[in-house]
Amino acid sequence: MAKVLVFIDNPGQALKKSSLELLTIARTLGEPAVAFNGELHEDVAAGLAAYGAQALYRPSATDLDDYLVGPKASYLAAAVQTAGASVVLAENSAEGKEIAARLGIKLGAGVITDVVAVDPDGTAHKSVLAGSYTTTAKATTPVAVLTVKSNSVTPEPAVTGTAPETVSVEVPETATAASARITERSEKAATGRPDLADARIVVAGGRGVDGDFGPVEDLADALGAAVGASRAATDAGWIGHDAQVGQTGKTVSPQLFISAGISGAIQQKAGMQTAKVIVAINKDAESPVFEIADFGIIGDLFKVLPQATEEIRKRRG
């Protein structure tokens, strides 16, 4: 059976939904294992096992998290060889894609990014041209590296979980020798909202909010959603750049994307077009955003969003 390695960059204190999604896909392709770096808490390890991880690979050098992508790719290449893996799955984040590219070069492996579904034979379905088309591709190399968009599958636990063995992977000394090192970190203040890339619901605002993200944030909080933004809004400094969705921002695939005061430029659509349901609120009936919306509301967001928030709060008691 094919060995499938799921890369989890710094698993943190709680199980990430994206990791469970990757393990769910991995089980359809073969025998899943996890390669991680950083700390792995006991309950996170147990959760990974419940989703099918049969082995946990960790780097012999414990401080890889203090480096940028280079050493992580070297470690992952060593982990692939130790595990005898023929498929590697990673997150479709900017860092995940860069690690995948470097891994591809190191192993001579085919790399497929922006994957939205994987068939059991390894054929990947990939979103291309700003989400306008879905293509299929299959790596013909002995090792395939796939980066998978969040929310591509619903995470499902394995029928039987086994206690995974932990295997230490020797990281070559050269891996960290000439690499830039992170010397300081400052913790971002927690918003209490879900992570934008993983969120099931995203409420996003654009230039139409005119500097006031309050109604967008209120609706997001009523729905337990993440807050996103167009580049016009982030460039204006109304919200941080980490909220930007689009070609030069984050790619999201939530179950529900609510777009308010966003015109739907192609670069913006590139980041959200694969959302399952799109609701657009725009006062211009001719706005291109309505071309991709499943539901459209022609109206002023400052009237529509507060009404929606009030109604949702009322129904939720």
Ligand SMILES: Cc1cc2nc3c(=O)[nH]c(=O)nc-3n(C[C@H](O)[C@H](O)[C@H](O)COP(=O)(O)OP(=O)(O)OC[C@H]3O[C@@H](n4cnc5c(N)ncnc54)[C@H](O)[C@@H]3O)c2cc1C
């Ligand atoms: C290389 C490149 C990369 C880019 N990458 C990105 C990217 O990653 N993400 C991104 O978003 N953009 C990106 N852009 C910019 C993109 O082309 C658009 O300029 C941008 O998305 C526009 O943002 P917007 O829709 O918020 O603003 P606008 O296009 O100005 O649209 C504002 C909309 O709000 C509506 N509106 C105004 N007031 C209200 C109201 N009170 N109620 C309801 N509706 C209202 C208007 O009718 C209008 O449709 C990129 C551009 C380039 C060239």
